[in-house]
Amino acid sequence: QKEVEQDPGPLSVPEGAIVSLNCTYSNSAFQYFMWYRQYSRKGPELLMYTYSSGNKEDGRFTAQVDKSSKYISLFIRDSQPSDSATYLCATNPVGAGSYQLTFGKGTKLSVIP
């Protein structure tokens, strides 16, 4: 079993829709969870960063961690064409003393005007 599983999509939604992106992870010891947005042929850009369980909101974006089911989610409200990108979830298998992240494969999102 891979440490982080993510449905690669592609996912296509109309402008204004609520988008739900999800990942599962294998180890309940993981503590840090991140969502990155990556535009085509660019480096990943940090969107959300959460520690342990719970929700975190930033504008139209909400990150959710459910440690009991080892499930992490990113919700995008009122999606815009500029949100069209690949979204990568990541966690830290090694522990807080390292920046070694394990990423999912990424979900490619297209928001249609």
Next chain:
Amino acid sequence: ETGVTQSPTHLIKTRGQQVTLRCSSQSGHNTVSWYQQALGQGPQFIFQYYREEENGRGNFPPRFSGLQFPNYSSELNVNALELDDSALYLCASSPGQGLSGNTIYFGEGSWLTVV
């Protein structure tokens, strides 16, 4: 803008050659990590340098090596290039040594094509 700059942005090499990729980290960040991202995949951790010492390595062979300089800039060297080394190579810089209270910021990457 993350303040992490990488060079070159694109390059083409022949199988068996050697390549050096460079990274200038964000001001005040003393940790650099390198990732390889193949097409359609998420980034994979290669290694991490903290204060000029390698202190973490992923599942990559020894022909992948690196350096970190006193100004915290960094190099990734790959010897005996193989076709499967074709990928986007990402540099990330971070303050401190770990994730507690910190996170990592990526550069735009160097696209390497091996022919």
